[in-house]
Amino acid sequence: MNFVEKIKAGDVYSVARLITLVERREPEAIKTVKGFYSQCGRAHLVGITGPPGVGKSCLVASLIQRFRLKGMSVGVLAVDPTSPFTGGALLGDRARMTELSEDKEVFIRSFASRGHTGGLSAAVNDAADILDISGKDVVLIETVGVGQGEIDIARLAHTVLLVLMPGYGDTLQAMKAGIMEIADIMVVNKADKPGGDETVAELLTVQNFQCVHQNSDTWVAPIIKTSTVTQEGLDDLTEAILKHFQFIKQQNIFAEKNRKRRVEQFLNIFTQRMRDEFMEELKTDQALQGWVDKIGAFELHPYSAAEQVISLVKEAREGRKKVRRQNN
């Protein structure tokens, strides 16, 4: 078997190696991922987001077990904080989770953000495709939720879980930030602690407020109390995740979600490449250097500069369309 065949067969070492290579943005690895593309789209991507400390990692460990009992294979992509200052606390959880991975049908990988979130997002997208191709039924994408960047990563999943805990008092914060709108399932974890029902009631209030105009075809995010200590609600959560996947497939939301994710991925790659090309050209192109000097010397505002380039791009596009029309 060659490398690609090994990945398709789910060989753990080959999968791990390719993910490492895409994380480093190696051109050969990205070419491999591109080659896979027509065979992607089978796995169920589940995003798990929420504030630090609500027990997301333990919940992920419980979900892995539940899915395994159903005979499903599981991939986990754990996205560590974008923060250069925090993050140590997570490592303990991660070590705990890795115990599970003696099971060959479970693949767990952590991503720490080095530098910008854009690069992280690209690597996680590619890793999700690799796990998809390697035959994983479910890919859990856990983000620590401290930054908008992680939330953007979570929302690329087919099913998004928002995890809170009793008495967290952040329901309103989450609502304001538009998190609740993207949540397909709301989880009140650590339900063995007091205050769980109040948090559920709060979430219901917000949800009723938001769902006024929804019809019966629309998914109303279930609110599920869970505890990894008492095992409460974990089966319900597993079923809700699977039910949501069925729902989006029946309602043709699946294709729409894939399209949205891929357009976002395209725009991220494209804008990053435009930046790189610009900085590369700036090194040698004297006309461009002169133009940038004007920006730096307070002669040409960055807004005006952007407008100039945008209209050049537009002009080129119009010209192209004209040529196309003449050729037809």
Added chain:
Amino acid sequence: MNFVEKIKAGDVYSVARLITLVERREPEAIKTVKGFYSQCGRAHLVGITGPPGVGKSCLVASLIQRFRLKGMSVGVLAVDPTSPFTGGALLGDRARMTELSEDKEVFIRSFASRGHTGGLSAAVNDAADILDISGKDVVLIETVGVGQGEIDIARLAHTVLLVLMPGYGDTLQAMKAGIMEIADIMVVNKADKPGGDETVAELLTVQNFQCVHQNSDTWVAPIIKTSTVTQEGLDDLTEAILKHFQFIKQQNIFAEKNRKRRVEQFLNIFTQRMRDEFMEELKTDQALQGWVDKIGAFELHPYSAAEQVISLVKEAREGRKKVRRQNN
């Protein structure tokens, strides 16, 4: 006086209003900022970053007082967390700081991130220009430092302060994240608590390790112990900030820093506009919709799609150059 003249005269209400309008990205407000541009570049932008809880807000309050005693006017842009989950704790500090602003030579403004960091960065950039034009000598840009986004904002300043505290134990974290390389001044705040000297020693070790190849013309970031309780080090810090400004002006680093900031600003505006244009065109352009459908249907990989567009842009640029050469 018209609106623009009032802003140039430092009228607090007009300045506040224009900042509100740029925060909402109102086209008229952005036009006003563009009109100012040739008169920008006087103010000293000071970025203040570091982990939550090290006392950045109190430090900012102390710095305001020190600069005021020197007869300098001060603007403060406080950038709140990108996190949709945290952030409440900061509001107390902010209320404390606002007390100072009965002084007309002090202008304080908080920015909460709504949605993506890109929009925040654009608004903070514009607000810094508005404060510059309004005659502020120093503009302190305080970020809470929980995400890469905030650090990117801080590094756009002329002088970057990295604030830590004794026993934080995050020196290594900060170093790994490349924060120490961007710091022009390192502050060990809360020096009234035990462990300050150890933290200074740690920072020195890292610094010596990094500075091996530096020559005498290079700025070596001073490490300053401060306490807003005992007032230790606050005068030294103020002097160090002013000294760094002198240094970058003498070494012609000032123009280079402005240029770098503006190129970054241009690239952010440009790529955001490209995204917006794309999404706008996608609504009506059927050829584009068909192309995107192929991406969403796993027929064309987002990487390949990006490459296609990049080569079209390149082609257009080459064509333009050719036309330019023929015309000369």
